[in-house]
Amino acid sequence: MPIITYREALNQALREEMARDDRVYIMGEEVGVYNGAYKVTKGLLEEFGENRVVDSPIAELGFAGIGVGSAMAGLRPVIEFMTWNFALLAIDQVVNSAAKMLYMSGGQFNVPIVFRGPNGAALQLGAQHSQAFESWLAHIPGIKVVSPGTPYDAKGLLKSAIRDDNPVVVLEGEMLYNTKGEVPDHEYLIPLGKADRKRTGTDCSIITSGKMALVAMQVADLLAKEDIHIDVIDLLTIRPMDVEAIYESVRKTQRAVVLEEGWEVCGIGAQVVDYIQRECFDHLDAPVLRVHQADVPMPYAKGLEKIAKPDVAKTIAAVKQVMYRT
Amino acid sequence: MATKIFMEALSPTMEEGRLVKWNMPEGAAVKSGDVLAEVETDKAVMELVARGNGILRRQLVAEGVTAAVGTLVGVIAAADEDIAALVSGAAAPTAAVTPPAAAASAAPTATSTTGAPPAAPAPPAPASSGPTRSSPLARRLARESGIDLGAVAGSGPAGRVIKRDVEAAVSGGGATASAIRRLPSAIGAAGSEYTDQPLTQIRKTIAKRLAESIGPIPTFYLTAEFDMTRAVEMRAAMVAQGEEYKVSVNDIILKAVATALAAHPEVNAHWLGDKIRFFNRVHLGMAVATDDGLIVPVIFDADRKGLRAIAHESRELAARARERKLKPEEYTGSTFSVSNLGMMQIDQFTAIINPPECGILAIGALDDTPVVVDGALVIRKRMRVTMSCDHRVIDGAVGARFLLDLRRMLENPLMLVF
Numbered sequence: 001m002p003i004i005t006y007r008e009a010l011n012q013a014l015r016e017e018m019a020r021d022d023r024v025y026i027m028g029e030e031v032g033v034y035n036g037a038y039k040v041t042k043g044l045l046e047e048f049g050e051n052r053v054v055d056s057p058i059a060e061l062g063f064a065g066i067g068v069g070s071a072m073a074g075l076r077p078v079i080e081f082m083t084w085n086f087a088l089l090a091i092d093q094v095v096n097s098a099a100k101m102l103y104m105s106g107g108q109f110n111v112p113i114v115f116r117g118p119n120g121a122a123l124q125l126g127a128q129h130s131q132a133f134e135s136w137l138a139h140i141p142g143i144k145v146v147s148p149g150t151p152y153d154a155k156g157l158l159k160s161a162i163r164d165d166n167p168v169v170v171l172e173g174e175m176l177y178n179t180k181g182e183v184p185d186h187e188y189l190i191p192l193g194k195a196d197r198k199r200t201g202t203d204c205s206i207i208t209s210g211k212m213a214l215v216a217m218q219v220a221d222l223l224a225k226e227d228i229h230i231d232v233i234d235l236l237t238i239r240p241m242d243v244e245a246i247y248e249s250v251r252k253t254q255r256a257v258v259l260e261e262g263w264e265v266c267g268i269g270a271q272v273v274d275y276i277q278r279e280c281f282d283h284l285d286a287p288v289l290r291v292h293q294a295d296v297p298m299p300y301a302k303g304l305e306k307i308a309k310p311d312v313a314k315t316i317a318a319v320k321q322v323m324y325r326t
Numbered sequence: 327m328a329t330k331i332f333m334e335a336l337s338p339t340m341e342e343g344r345l346v347k348w349n350m351p352e353g354a355a356v357k358s359g360d361v362l363a364e365v366e367t368d369k370a371v372m373e374l375v376a377r378g379n380g381i382l383r384r385q386l387v388a389e390g391v392t393a394a395v396g397t398l399v400g401v402i403a404a405a406d407e408d409i410a411a412l413v414s415g416a417a418a419p420t421a422a423v424t425p426p427a428a429a430a431s432a433a434p435t436a437t438s439t440t441g442a443p444p445a446a447p448a449p450p451a452p453a454s455s456g457p458t459r460s461s462p463l464a465r466r467l468a469r470e471s472g473i474d475l476g477a478v479a480g481s482g483p484a485g486r487v488i489k490r491d492v493e494a495a496v497s498g499g500g501a502t503a504s505a506i507r508r509l510p511s512a513i514g515a516a517g518s519e520y521t522d523q524p525l526t527q528i529r530k531t532i533a534k535r536l537a538e539s540i541g542p543i544p545t546f547y548l549t550a551e552f553d554m555t556r557a558v559e560m561r562a563a564m565v566a567q568g569e570e571y572k573v574s575v576n577d578i579i580l581k582a583v584a585t586a587l588a589a590h591p592e593v594n595a596h597w598l599g600d601k602i603r604f605f606n607r608v609h610l611g612m613a614v615a616t617d618d619g620l621i622v623p624v625i626f627d628a629d630r631k632g633l634r635a636i637a638h639e640s641r642e643l644a645a646r647a648r649e650r651k652l653k654p655e656e657y658t659g660s661t662f663s664v665s666n667l668g669m670m671q672i673d674q675f676t677a678i679i680n681p682p683e684c685g686i687l688a689i690g691a692l693d694d695t696p697v698v699v700d701g702a703l704v705i706r707k708r709m710r711v712t713m714s715c716d717h718r719v720i721d722g723a724v725g726a727r728f729l730l731d732l733r734r735m736l737e738n739p740l741m742l743v744f
Contacts, residue, residue, distance in 0.1 A: 254463050254489065285463040285489040286482075324482055324490075 001184050007177040009151035010040045010116075013158035014078065016187065018048050021076060024162055027054040027063050028080030028117075037082045038118065038177050064090035064115070068097045071113040076162060081117035084133045084171065090115075091136075098167035099142030114161045116170035119147070120211060120261045123175070124305060127297035132262035134209070137169045138239040138271075144192055145238040147171040149213035151181040153236055156190030164192060171238075173211040195242035197249070201229030204319050205249040207272050208259040209235040212310065216259055219315045228323065238268055243275050250280045255322040259291045259315055267292055286322040291315045328403035328412055329378025333393045336365055336372035339531060343367050344392045345374075345399060354382045356402055363399075368531035374399075381405050384413055460487035467492040474524075477600075520605045521591075522598075529602070533718040543597075544717040547676050548725045550733060554692055554707040557739045576666050577637040579689060581742055582735040584608045584628035584636070587662055590728040594661050595719050596682035602719050603682075611660030611680065612640055614647040621647050622680060624660040633742065668692055674710035684716035685725070709736075 004012075018024045025048075026041055032055040035042040045053040056063035060081060067077040081087040087094070098111045121130035138145045146161060146168065148154040154172065161168035190196075198213055199220040206216040213234040220230035231249045235241060250256045256276055258269035269290040276288050294308040320326050333343050344366040350356060356376045363374040376382075380402040387399040403409050458475045460468070464487045468475045471492070478495045480487035525533070536544035557578050564571040587594045587608045596603040610628035614621055623643035625636060646652055665677040666689035677688035688711065695708035711732070715725040735741045 281462050282466040283463055285461040324488060 001182040003180050004151055004183050005177065006148075006151045006154050006172070006179050006181070007038060007040055007042075009155035009181075009183050010158055010172065011042055011044075012183070013155045013162070014041065014044060015047065017159055017162040018044065018052060021162075022052075023074065023076045024078065025052040025054065025070075025075060026078045026080060027056050027067060029056055029058055029082050031055060031080050036080065038174065040172075040177070041080065060086055060090035061093060064093035065097065067113050067115075068093050068101070068111055071098075071111045071167075072101060072109045076112045076114075078114045078116060078162060081115065083129060083174065084117055084119040085129045085131055087115065087117065087133075094137070094143065094167070094169070095140050099140050102166070103142060110165050111167050112165045113167050114158070114170055115167070116158070116161075116172060118174035118177070119171035120173055120175075121293075121298050121305070121309060124300055124302060125298075126300045130298035130305075132171075132260070132293065134171060134238055134260065134262055135267050135271075137171075138268060139266075143167045143169055144240065145169045145171065146192060146236060147210035147238055148236060149173070149176065149210050149234060151179070151183050153190060153196070153234070155183055156188055157192070157236060159187075160189045160192050163189070168192070171210060176211055176214075179214070190236065193237045193240045193242060195245035196234045196236055197231065197245070198234045199230055199232035201231045201253070203229045203231075203253055203255075204323055205231045205233060205246075205253045205256040206259055206315065206319070207233045207235065207246055207249070207256060207269075209238055209268070210261060212259045212261050215310065215312055215315060218312050219319065222312065223316065223319060228319065228325070230319065241271070241275070243279070246272060246275060247279050250276050251283045254283050254285045256284075256288045257291060257315060257318045257322060258288060259310060261310060262293055264290065264292045264295050286324065289318040289322055291318050327378075328383075328401055328407055328409055329376070329380065330398055330412060331362060331374070331376070331400035331402060333365070333387070333395050333397045333399050334374060335395045336374070337367045337369045339535070340367040340369075340395060342392050342394045343372075344527070345387050345389055346371055347389055348385055350382050352382055352385055356380065356382050366527060368527045376402060378402050380407075383407075383409055386413065458487060459485055461489065463489050464492045467496075471496045519607050520603045522601050522603050524601055529718075532721075536717045543679055543681060545679060545714050546717055546722065547712050547714055548722070548729055549674060549710060549712040550729050551708050551710045552733050552736050553697070554709045554736060557736050558692070558707045560739045571634075573633055573637040574640075575692060576668075576689070577633060577640055578739060578742070579666070579736065580610060580612060580625065580628065580640060580664060581631075581633050581636050582732055582739070583662070583664055583687060584610050584625070584631075585742060586728060586732040586735060588629035589731060590724075592724050593685045593715070593720050593728045595684045596661070597684055597716055597719050598682060602684075605661040607661070609659050609661045611657075611663035611683070612643070613663060613665035613677070614644045616648050616650065618650065621652065621657055622660060622663055623647050623652055623657045626659070662686070664689065668709065674712055676712050677714050679714050679716055681716075684719040685728075686714045688712040688714065 014026065026044060030037050031041040032045040032053045041053060064079055067079040070077050094115055098113055102110045120132040134145065134147060137143060144166060146157045148157045158170055161170050198217050201220065206219065208216045216232045220232050223230055231253050233245055233249050258272045260268045269292055273288045291310045291314050293310055296308060299305050299308055336343060346364040346366050348363045349361050356362065357379045358376050360376045361373045362376050365372050365374050382400060383403045384401045387393050393399055401409050401412050459480060460475050465475060467489060473492060473495050475487050478487050478491050481491050482488040557575060561573060561575055561578060564573055591604045591606060594605045594608060607627055608629040610625045611622040612625065614623060625639050628636060660683060662683055663680050663686045665686060667675055668689050668691040671691050674690040675688050677686040679686050690710040692707055692709045694705050696703055697706050713725050713729060
């Protein structure tokens with residue numbers, strides 16, 4: 001199976017969907033001539049032309065709104081935000097237009113749009129450019145949120161997102177674009193709303209998504225050497241969440257750690273813990289613990305940034321705590 | 327000035343007490359001498375009285391919880407008095423086993439140098455008593471396997487009982503094995519062969535104190551002299567009916583003991599360390615001397631067998647015992663035993679209890695003895711029996727009541743036809 005980068009996998013997904021359906025177009029800052037700030041749209045302008053790969057001005061609210069309108073009119077736009085930090089300027093179009101239109105039009109207008117771009121902290125980009133917005137977006141009824149961690153997942157989920165008739169937010173990872181993984185030659189889709197078991201184990205569940213799925217897999221591999229076997233549940237789709245996969249795993253392992261990139265308060269992990277306590281209460285042998293970013297704006301200083309981020313060591317410590325191995 | 331309420335030693339031997347009931351709610355005004363709570367000691371339910379005036383600010387031990395003597399169970403103080411330091415020092419009952427003064431002496435370092443409020447309460451120490459901390463899974467597993475969580479030692483943080491503790495208790499492994507105690511709902515099902523009774527405080531105290539005094543089995547002896555005249559007459563009458571009806575006096579004794587045991591399960595029991603098993607069936611051991619030594623074959627369900635069956639079975643078992651042909655299952659499982667040295671002309675003796683049984687009856691010789699009956703001196707067939715009793719299970723009066731019934735049956739053997 002070919003090994004390609006996360007960036008190339010997304011590029012393949014866009015190219016395949018644009019070739020398959022001429023209603024699909026891309027719009028965003030630097031997506032055309034510059035081939036994308038992170039080169040995800042490389043070569044697409046040449047291949048599909050200016051009508052389908054549209055360089056926008058630096059005006060997130062404006063091009064997001066154009067995207068929503070064009071989707072209502074029958075196109076299938078893919079709106080690229082240079083990062084989700086910048087998308088805050090466009091949040092009104094995401095939350096108030098895209099997410100609400102089907103409901104408020106009484107089912108007359110669906111909005112088949114994809115908002116995508118890098119999410120979460122990279123390295124030393126400062127507090128304003130190092131934020132993970134999963135919980136902001138997943139909070140909203142009317143949009144779906146996916147967060148792929150591997151090239152395979154990125155391609156399969158983006159293709160499904162483009163084909164979905166509802167607004168879908170795709171949270172990519174700036175630090176992931178260069179990561180590599182196996183992606184098959186043949187076409188495939190990953191269904192929205194289905195989690196993926198990345199490692200199979202019986203001792204503790206780690207429920208996670210996106211970039212943190214890679215951390216969870218590292219944790220599982222390290223702990224396997226200590227004869228601790230982790231069930232890694234990569235949610236893939238944060239909304240709608242595959243709760244059955246969570247229940248099945250936690251009922252098996254009887255303990256869980258929820259790992260996420262964002263902040264603690266009202267985070268994705270809080271929601272996962274809530275599902276677990278309601279549905280798996282009698283199966284729990286320990287409180288469910290969470291690993292997340294420290295509850296501070298992301299520090300710029302390298303050492304402080306490292307301390308603030310969730311990582312392998314913190315996750316291992318949490319796993320050992322729920323296993324009473326400390 | 328705040329007044330600490332301690333679990334007091336309400337009996338001379340009390341080491342811990344169960345707080346049965348708070349008579350006053352938090353916030354109630356109390357004055358010295360008011361009865362604050364009822365406490366079950368090792369002997370009785372006693373009153374815990376207030377030693378100061380004020381408001382009952384905090385109840386630190388919940389109803390139903392057992393706390394060691396010296397444990398801080400509550401605080402009386404003025405309505406606006408800061409009692410945080412007192413309460414935080416209380417922590418779990420084990421912490422309070424150390425006199426509270428020790429906990430208090432740890433604080434001054436922080437307060438005297440900085441003047442800051444006392445440090446945040448330390449995490450509670452593992453609780454030796456008090457509400458059992460447990461994971462939901464541990465609770466479910468305990469429920470499913472009929473284990474009382476309160477009797478399982480927790481290995482998790484702050485003594486939390488977790489899955490591995492329950493599993494260890496169920497499998498009987500580890501230190502918690504002896505802590506297994508069946509839930510009341512799990513015992514005494516209709517028609518079961520026995521009833522398990524968890525040890526009460528008073529039973530625990532009796533067991534502990536008496537075992538300290540004498541051996542691992544604190545034994546005492548009850549001796550009674552029975553008039554066997556009628557039993558001997560009955561036997562003679564039966565023998566006269568022919569070989570088929572030939573029974574021994576010992577057979578009549580076995581039958582009477584079995585019948586009396588059926589009416590007295592309180593002496594038909596096994597001591598199992600953390601509980602007493604009272605049997606609803608009577609499996610009677612009979613000591614048989616062989617060339618190799620003593621062996622005790624068992625007449626199972628002896629209370630349900632007639633005299634003829636017992637006579638036949640005892641003869642047959644004794645014969646095979648002497649030939650060393652008993653199978654292991656034929657000399658295990660007895661619930662009470664009888665040892666008879668009467669045929670060896672022993673007037674009376676004490677037999678040693680065969681654990682986990684709790685009693686054994688030693689039968690002495692049958693002798694013509696002058697006794698006074700209705701003011702006249704007459705010669706009667708008399709026999710002395712001595713019952714060895716495990717005092718952890720059988721108290722003197724309990725053993726005596728059993729012997730009283732046994733006496734009635736042997737002195738009026740027609741009762742055995744009932």
